[in-house]
Structures are given as C-alpha cells and as structure tokens.
Amino acid sequence: MTTAKTPRFAGRLPFRLRRPAVSGVLHVRHLLVWPVLAAVAFLTFCLTVAVGSGDYTMSLTEVVPALWGAGDPAGVFVVRELRLPRAAVALLSGAAFGVAGAVYQAVTRNPLASPDMLGITQGAGAAVAAGIVLGTGAGLGTQILGLAGAVSAGLLIYVLAWRKGTTGYRIVLVGVGISWMCSSVTYYLLSRGETYEAQRVLGWLVGNLNERGWENARPLALALLVLLPAVLMLGRPQRALQLGDEVAGALGTPVQRARLALMVCGAAIAAFATAAAGPVLFVALAAPQIAQRLARLTVPPVTASAFTGATIVLIGDLIGQRLMEDTVVPVGVVTGVLGAPFLLWQLARAGGPSGR
Amino acid sequence: MNSQRTAAPKRASPSDPAAANPRLVRRLPLLTVTPFLLVGLCLLSLMLGSRAIPLDQVLLALTDPGHPEASGQVAAIVRDTRLVRTLVAVLTGMALGLAGAVMQSLTRNPLADPGLLGISAGAAFGTVVAAGVLGVAGLLTSVWFAFAGAALASAAVYFLGTRGTSSPVKLALAGVAVTFMLDSLTSGIALTDPEALDRYRYWSAGSLTGHTAATVWQITPFLIAGVLLALSIGSALNGMSLGDDVATALGHRLGRVRARAALAVTLLTGATVAVTGPIVFVGLVVPHLVRMVTGPDHRRLLAGSMLVAPCLLLAADIAGRLVARPQEIDVSLVVAFLGAPFFIALVRRRRLAEL
Numbered sequence: 164m165t166t167a168k169t170p171r172f173a174g175r176l177p178f179r180l181r182r183p184a185v186s187g188v189l190h191v192r193h194l195l196v197w198p199v200l201a202a203v204a205f206l207t208f209c210l211t212v213a214v215g216s217g218d219y220t221m222s223l224t225e226v227v228p229a230l231w232g233a234g235d236p237a238g239v240f241v242v243r244e245l246r247l248p249r250a251a252v253a254l255l256s257g258a259a260f261g262v263a264g265a266v267y268q269a270v271t272r273n274p275l276a277s278p279d280m281l282g283i284t285q286g287a288g289a290a291v292a293a294g295i296v297l298g299t300g301a302g303l304g305t306q307i308l309g310l311a312g313a314v315s316a317g318l319l320i321y322v323l324a325w326r327k328g329t330t331g332y333r334i335v336l337v338g339v340g341i342s343w344m345c346s347s348v349t350y351y352l353l354s355r356g357e358t359y360e361a362q363r364v365l366g367w368l369v370g371n372l373n374e375r376g377w378e379n380a381r382p383l384a385l386a387l388l389v390l391l392p393a394v395l396m397l398g399r400p401q402r403a404l405q406l407g408d409e410v411a412g413a414l415g416t417p418v419q420r421a422r423l424a425l426m427v428c429g430a431a432i433a434a435f436a437t438a439a440a441g442p443v444l445f446v447a448l449a450a451p452q453i454a455q456r457l458a459r460l461t462v463p464p465v466t467a468s469a470f471t472g473a474t475i476v477l478i479g480d481l482i483g484q485r486l487m488e489d490t491v492v493p494v495g496v497v498t499g500v501l502g503a504p505f506l507l508w509q510l511a512r513a514g515g516p517s518g519r
Numbered sequence: 520m521n522s523q524r525t526a527a528p529k530r531a532s533p534s535d536p537a538a539a540n541p542r543l544v545r546r547l548p549l550l551t552v553t554p555f556l557l558v559g560l561c562l563l564s565l566m567l568g569s570r571a572i573p574l575d576q577v578l579l580a581l582t583d584p585g586h587p588e589a590s591g592q593v594a595a596i597v598r599d600t601r602l603v604r605t606l607v608a609v610l611t612g613m614a615l616g617l618a619g620a621v622m623q624s625l626t627r628n629p630l631a632d633p634g635l636l637g638i639s640a641g642a643a644f645g646t647v648v649a650a651g652v653l654g655v656a657g658l659l660t661s662v663w664f665a666f667a668g669a670a671l672a673s674a675a676v677y678f679l680g681t682r683g684t685s686s687p688v689k690l691a692l693a694g695v696a697v698t699f700m701l702d703s704l705t706s707g708i709a710l711t712d713p714e715a716l717d718r719y720r721y722w723s724a725g726s727l728t729g730h731t732a733a734t735v736w737q738i739t740p741f742l743i744a745g746v747l748l749a750l751s752i753g754s755a756l757n758g759m760s761l762g763d764d765v766a767t768a769l770g771h772r773l774g775r776v777r778a779r780a781a782l783a784v785t786l787l788t789g790a791t792v793a794v795t796g797p798i799v800f801v802g803l804v805v806p807h808l809v810r811m812v813t814g815p816d817h818r819r820l821l822a823g824s825m826l827v828a829p830c831l832l833l834a835a836d837i838a839g840r841l842v843a844r845p846q847e848i849d850v851s852l853v854v855a856f857l858g859a860p861f862f863i864a865l866v867r868r869r870r871l872a873e874l
Contacts, residue, residue, distance in 0.1 A: 273689070273692060275679075275689070275692040275693060275695075275696050276692060279699070280692065280695045280696060280699065323863055323867070324867075326867055333866060333867070335691070335692060336630065336691060336862075336863075336866040337863050337866055337867075339635070339691055339692075339695055339862070340859040340860070340862040340863040340866065341859065341863075342695070343635075343799060343800070343855050343858075343859045343862070344855065344856055344859035344860075346855075347851070347852040347855035347856045347859070348852075348856070350849075350851075350852055351848055351849070351852045354849060355846070365706060365709075368706075369703065369706055369707070444699055444703050445699070445700070445703075448696070492707075495703065496703060496706070496707040498703075499699075499700065499703025499704060499707065500703070500704060500707065502699075502700055502703070
C-alpha cells in the first residue's frame with residue numbers, strides 16, 4: 164500500500180513555545196512577500212511623485228528638497244499641492260480597494276466577488292449622478308454623496324440578503340440585482356442630463372484621479388486608520404469563513420456576526436475609496452488574487468492585498484498620465500483594460516476560479 | 520431548473536377525473552389571452568406618447584392614410600415613428616425572451632439572461648468598436664461585429680463560470696465580471712471621442728426610438744433564423760433537462776444541441792443589441808413567468824416566452840412614455856428597475872440554495 168507523501172515543510176512553519184505559551188503557524192512565503200510588496204508600493208509612490216502630473220519637468224534633485232518646501236516656489240507648489248496629494252489618493256484608494264476586495268472574497272468565498280461587482284460602487288455612482296444632474300444635495304460634493312450612496316447600497320444588500328441569516332451566495336446575487344438597479348438609475352440620469360453633465364458623471368464613473376487634492380486624501384486616510392485595524396482584528400473569523408459556514412461554526416466562529424462585521428468594514432472601506440477616487444474598476448478584484456498567489460495562501464491576505472492594490476492604482480495612474488500627449492487617460496480605464504488580461508488569466512488557469 | 524420542477528404542482532392522479540388535466544386549464548389563458556394582450560398593447564403603443572392619438576385615428580392612419588378625414592401629421596407620427604418603435608419592441612422582446620429561455624435551459628441556471636451573463640455587453644462592445652474604432656457605418660455591417668462580440672463574451676463567461684464545479688452564483692459573477700470589463704473598454708472608447716459619447720449614451724441606455732423601417736427589415740432575417748434554431752431544439756432541451764446521460768440515451772447529440780442553442784442565442788441577442796443597445800432582465804423574468812403556467816416542457820416554454828416577452832417589453836415602453844411625460848424613460852431602464860426586484864425575490868427563494 165502506498166500513501167502519498169505530504170511534504171512536512173510546505174511553506175508553513177508550525178511552532179510552539181512553552182513559555183510564554185504561544186503556538187502558531189508561520190507562513191514563510193507570506194512573511195517574505197509582505198515586505199517586498201510594501202517596498203514596491205512605496206517605491207511606486209516615490210516614482211509617481213517624482214515624475215507624475217503634467218508638463219512641469221523637474222529633476223530628482225529638485226523634487227526631493229521641494230517635498231519639505233525648499234527650492235523654487237513653483238516647484239514646491241507642483242510637488243506639494245499637485246503631485247503629492249494625487250499620489251496619496253492613488254496610494255490610499257488602491258490600498259482600500261485591495262483590502263475591501265480581500266474581505267469580500269473571503270466573506271462570499273468567491274474569487275470573482277468584489278465591492279465593485281456587488282452594487283456598492285453602483286450605489287455611489289447613482290448618488291453622484293443624482294447630485295450632478297438633479298442637484299440633490301449638491302452642496303455636499305461628490306465625495307459625501309458617493310459615500311452616502313455606497314453605504315446605503317451596502318445596507319440594502321445586507322437587509323435584502325437576510326433570511327434567517329445571510330449566506331455568501333445570497334449576498335453576491337442580491338448585490339448583482341442592486342447593482343443593476345442603481346446603474347439603471349445612473350443611466351437614466353445620464354440620458355437626461357446635458358452633455359457636459361453627462362461627461363462629468365461619466366468621467367467620475369470611470370474612476371479618475373484628476374484634480375484630486377488633500378481634501379480627498381484626508382478622509383480616506385482617517386477611514387483606513389480606523390477600519391484597517393478592525394479588519395486585521397477580524398482576521399481569524401475571516402480565515403474561518405473561507406472554510407464554509409458549517410465548519411466555521413463548528414470551529415467556534417460566530418458566523419453571522421463575523422460576516423456582518425466584515426461586510427460593514429469592507430463596504431465602508433470601499434465606500435470611502437470610491438468617494439475619494441471614483442470607482443477604479445478591477446483593483447478590488449485583482450489585487451487580493453495576485454497577493455494570494457504571491458504569498459501562496461488559501462485566503463487573500465489583507466495587508467499584502469493593500470500593498471498590491473496601491474501599486475496597481477499608482478502604476479495605472481502613471482500610465483494614464485503618460486499614455487497620450489494631450490489628454491490624461493482616467494486610471495479606471497487603464498485598470499479596466501489591464502483587467503481584461505487578468506480575467507483571461509483566471510480563465511486559463513487550471514481549475515479556474517475555485518468559488519464553491 | 521430544479522427549483523422550477525419541484526415548485527410545479529404535482530400531477531393529478533389518473534383516478535381523479537375532475538382534475539383530468541389541470542395544466543391544460545391553466546394553459547388556456549396563455550394561449551387565448553396573450554395574443555389579444557399583445558395586440559392590445561401594440562395598439563396602445565401606437566396611441567400613447569407625448570401626443571395621445573385616439574384609436575379611430577390610429578386605425579385610419581394604418582389602413583387608409585389617403586382618407587380625407589386622416590390628418591397627415593397623425594399619419595406621420597403613427598406610421599413613421601410609433602409603428603417602427605412598436606415593431607422593434609415586439610421583435611426585441613421576442614428575441615430576448617427566447618434567448619433567455621434557451622440560456623436558462625442550456626446552463627441549467629435559473630439566473631441566466633443575455634444581459635446578466637454579459638452577452639449583451641459583448642454585442643454592445645462589438646458594435647461600439649465597429650462604429651468608434653473602425654468607422655463602420657450601417658447596421659448590416661455592424662451587426663456582424665455584434666455577433667462576434669456576443670459569441671466571444673458568451674464563450675468567456677461560459678468558461679469562466681463553469682470551470683471546476685459549476686453553480687448559478689459562479690456563472691452570474693462571471694457574467695458580471697465580463698460585463699464590467701467590456702463596459703469599461705466601451706466607455707474608454709466613448710470617452711476619447713465626445714461625439715461618440717453623445718451617441719453612445721443614448722444607445723447604451725437601450726432605446727427603442729430613433730429607428731427606421733429599414734432597420735426592422737435588416738434584422739428580421741437574423742431573428743427568423745435565430746427563432747427557428749431555438750424552436751427546433753425544444754425537445755432536445757427537454758431531454759437535456761433530465762441530465763446529460765439521459766439525453767444521450769434518448770438519442771440527442773449534446774454537442775450539436777449546445778452548438779445550435781449557442782448560435783441561436785448569439786443571433787437573437789446580437790441582432791437586437793445592435794439595434795436597441797443592451798436590455799437586461801427581460802430574458803430572465805419572462806421564462807420564469809411562463810414556466811409557472813406551462814410547466815417544464817420546453818416546446819411550450821419557448822413558444823410562450825416568445826409571446827409573453829413582447830407584452831412585457833411593450834408594457835414597460837408604454838410605462839416609460841407615460842411616467843415622465845413629456846420626457847421619456849428608456850425601456851431598458853424601466854425593465855432593469857422593475858426586473859431587479861424580481862431577480863432579488865428569485866434569489867431569496869430558498870430552493871436556489873440547493874442548486
């Protein structure tokens with residue numbers, strides 16, 4: 164009789180200490196990938212600040228002093244008021260989309276799930292379109308409108324998916340329904356509005372970092388500061404939910420409460436990111452999957468997804484700025500086009516998406 | 520599909536002559552009422568709009584436009600605008616209802632719909648590429664791009680959604696993902712060209728207006744081909760609903776049936792989307808409504824969907840004209856807004872969990 168040999172060391176290093184009484188499993192690959200991804204995100208951020216935005220060319224020796232206000236005042240303005248906030252919004256929103264995607268993919272147990280497929284982003288879009296075309300709550304600005312729309316869509320999805328508790332698949336499907344409803348409202352408003360209004364709405368809908376300043380970056384940074392630790396603290400139930408509701412419940416996870424908490428955090432993070440940068444498509448879908456493969460884990464890792472998402476948005480925005488001579492291509496278009504090969508890769512991968 | 524069969528009432532026992540064939544009794548209204556409903560809705564569609572025209576004037580304009588009592592303006596509105604619009608609605612509804620019914624059977628997925636599963640988005644992408652990038656003008660050329668887009672999208676969704684274990688949720692998500700990808704590419708094309716944007720935002724909303732009689736004649740051959748193909752596989756779909764093995768044992772060639780079904784869906788969806796833009800949820804809702812009456816027999820289901828779907832689309836179109844008078848709401852938005860709650864109600868039914 165032959166038994167398949169399982170390697171003792173499969174990238175995991177179980178350990179147990181007598182005193183203090185601590186035991187656990189070290190995911191070696193994750194620990195190695197994590198700092199690399201962080202460094203890549205940081206370097207892309209620096210690169211964006213150094214070469215980003217517009218025709219004003221500066222050498223690296225001018226950019227670095229300008230960061231703390233030394234040198235040519237015009238250069239200081241360009242770096243501190245134009246490039247730095249734009250790069251910050253890109254970094255933060257990318258990280259937020261990555262985290263939200265990781266949370267949603269774990270909660271729904273489906274690698275194709277992400278807040279921008281499940282109606283949260285569409286809720287934000289409908290609210291912003293209403294604000295621009297109808298003038299409802301126009302004083303609030305697109306940021307707060309987008310936030311309100313996303314949060315109400317998330318709540319609606321959760322309530323409608325509730326039937327003696329929720330399940331991952333019902334959240335997905337109700338989200339699909341809500342997303343169609345919201346986008347039908349958005350398209351109605353688009354076809355009703357003037358051309359310049361439609362252009363504005365569509366420009367926002369596609370995910371755009373033009374004219375983003377510190378006022379967009381600050382609320383997002385604050386939200387991440389609060390919500391990211393919350394998500395990290397929910398890491399254990401998040402990993403347990405991946406095993407299925409029955410197994411997770413048997414392991415002692417309060418399934419419904421954990422799912423609600425994770426969904427609220429994920430929706431709020433996605434809402435803040437969408438409010439700041441507009442819906443940048445496919446980042447929330449792709450970043451967790453890439454991070455998960457790099458780290459060779461069974462669950463999308465939260466912080467590694469954040470770094471990956473940040474890198475994707477920063478690079479996407481940089482490409483969008485440099486792609487054409489006279490216009491800036493919105494970052495959402497770049498990520499949307501980059502998302503196509505990603506989906507095909509998902510297609511071609513052996514076994515396909517492993518959502519059960 | 521499972522849910523439908525188990526939800527259907529149990530067949531009456533043969534010993535109970537009073538309820539010899541209850542389904543026939545329930546089927547009668549479908550056969551008798553629906554055609555009248557369709558004709559009535561067509562007439563309403565000709566009468567109502569930003570200017571209401573009484574029925575006798577409509578009939579006069581249709582039958583005898585040279586009559587001394589007929590006004591030329593009314594004749595122009597009825598014959599050139601509303602008649603074409605009504606015809607487009609009937610053809611589109613028929614095609615989408617049929618395509619939805621075929622897809623639900625083929626994928627054994629109660630949530631299948633040409634719009635939900637990204638096929639309409641594929642056709643829309645093909646059309647926009649033809650118009651915006653290649654500069655193709657004319658429906659007869661661009662419709663081939665719509666077919667190509669629809670076929671590619673359905674292949675992508677099918678492979679993405681059925682690898683490993685297949686489930687309705689996976690297929691639906693794959694459809695959403697592909698729709699998103701194509702939409703962002705489409706709006707990327709539209710954004711670089713403001714003129715294209717202006718045309719695109721009307722067309723992308725899914726509209727029955729602004730067509731000519733020539734349009735109707737140009738897509739009709741494709742639709743007839745699609746309808747014939749779809750109706751010809753009714754009994755094969757019956758066999759396939761019992762499982763692939765049983766269908767093979769009954770003598771159906773699965774590969775051929777699937778290929779014909781896919782071709783039918785591509786023809787029906789591509790041709791309508793090239794004209795009206797994507798319209799979601801008609802193909803989802805109608806087969807479920809019809810199945811409540813006909814039961815699981817696909818020959819009746821397909822024919823019934825062809826009759827009921829135009830009624831739904833016409834009713835939605837008329838509602839869209841009346842709600843926001845004197846402005847109009849595009850029919851696809853009305854359908855999506857009303858269809859989404861139906862979809863959610865369907866999802867909330869417990870049976871789906873067991874699929």
